[in-house]
Amino acid sequence: MNSLSDSPIDKAKQILISWVELEAKRHQLTPEGLVDVDAGRLIDHASIDAWTKSLEKSLKAMILR
Template identity: 55%
Template sequence: MSAATRVITAHVPTGLAEKVDAMAARLDRSRGWVMKQALAAWVDQEEERHRLTLEALADVDAGRVVDHGAMLAWVDSLGTDAPLPPPVE
């Protein structure tokens, strides 16, 4: 039994549509299959970005941060003869 589906329509630039068509032909897949794969990958990426943002905000709320000055000193030391060790929280 297949999952329920919905049609989503989007206007895309002609160049992008041509790339999708070319990829579909190269993969011997339908344009819809390529679009579904691309959209699923993008949604997964954005969900992960959101999860990481919430995790980072929780770290800030818990005080798990690195001092800005220590970070700048470390960055400034990179590429010198005596780089500093990475700062820790």
């Protein structure tokens, strides 16, 4: 698509198409995630919290270099 020659209608159509595709992917991922939950494939909150804090520390160390 050439952004200089696209009409506002064409741009709106492309935005709508992108949104519909994104929602379809979200719809697909939800039941897949529920299958994981039903199978007991979970990560507890404390582990996720510790992981995010380690990322924050790593990022701060990289910035301070």
